[in-house]
Amino acid sequence: MTRPPRRRVGLPLRAVLPNAVTALGLCAGLSGIRFAIAGWWELAVAMVLLAGVLDGLDGRIARMVRGQSRFGAELDSLADAISFGVSPALILYLWSLSALPRFGWAAALMFAVFCALRLARFNANIDVTEQPHKSAGFLTGVPAPAGAGLALLPMFLWFWSGETLLRSPFAVAPWTALVALLMVSSLATYSWGSLRLRRNIRFEALAVVVVFGAAAVSAPWHTASGLCIIYLLTVPFSIASYNRVRRLRAAGQSGAQSGAAAPTPPAA
Template sequence: MRAVAPNAVTAMALCAGLTGIRFAIAQSWELAVAMVLLAAVLDGIDGRVARLVRGESRFGAELDSLSDAISFGVSPALILYLWSLQALPRLGWICALVFAVFCALRLARFNAAIDTTDQPHKSAGFLTGIPAPVAAGLAMLPMYLWFIDETPLLREPLVVAPWVALVAILMISSLATFSWGSLRLRQNIRFEALAGVVILVAAFASYPWQTLTALALAYLAMLPFSVRAYGRVKQQRAKLAEPSRPPAAPAP
């Protein structure tokens, strides 16, 4: 019974992602995007609920991956296709397919590496590629901008299609990205971090699309820093792995 609560949250995330497709069919674009964002919030909760009630299970892990594939792969792809990409029936559909399939490939790679002991990125506190929920949020960045200012260029499929393809490639890439679960706050800045969360929530309540745009751009700006940070960790590990050389014999 302890596994029911986290699995129920995962099922709610799946329902939210599918409901986003329903709103997209009705051309309620803001509600469609909101449902995908709600699915991302629920996806971030289910694992913590499972650890809180000690309800982790292999079934829950598989259900979570299937939910992510639909909520953050299929749903954003169809929403973006109905919103813009359908103006290019062939190229637009190819980009939508690539995004959905690459999301499934990323999740399959993650599941295949669960039992692998040698995971350099994970052991260093990094992720491999952009997580699926983050990729879904980044892929819908043109929609955030269009909600702020309905400029026709932002809905142009020749602009949206390359962006969706780029995010899909980043999702299955080998880039080292920061893992939020590995972040540790210092004791002396926790109050400042709490104040920042309050400001962020207030900004999101007042200006949701502007706040999401800023968060998406900030995440993209952090990618070079995450790659550089992992490079430093990799260099430190290489130095530690070098065998110690015996001292040179003194000259006669």
């Protein structure tokens, strides 16, 4: 009598590597809080940026080794909620918002909770087939890593300018609340993973990457500030692009329906 094959349970070994990268990103986000408590602001912000880099790597590593799993997706969302929601909120509170204990803490809470709500909405829509933004190559709202970077924009500017107004809670609190609203909004934003370069501009794109790398090494906070401002400027264009795609889809559907409803001419 042959025994039935044993059913394998647990995570496959190939899923360990991307999950380990996700865990490292979570450690980086939590370390940002630790450095903020000590008053080491640049290190605190650098840890959040490092968490963003690791967040971009874990998904690619998982696809490379075919280690995607539901466990990894849930772990990634939990790590993002802490690294890009809780950590930036506490860093901003310790850096500026604590001067307005009530309103500053409300803005910090708003950012952290709205980041978690965005990630929960993303997880709830994983199995939904009808997603107009995703099918058109767009995201819904500002993604969590980009939201963390935008929220920390006053700190980026303060690092290289020293302008005291940038640290004022009367400026930081409304900005933090605005970024939180952008994360949970229904605005269509560009999905950089869906962008495809033309063959005739690949060399120029490589040159831009080299220039960006050199700028990030020589002037990291200037570069981070510029990237945030550029991203903000792309939002109106992404909204206009999605509206154009939606109009084309609507025109195509109406044309197909009118064609289907047209009477068939009688045979000769």
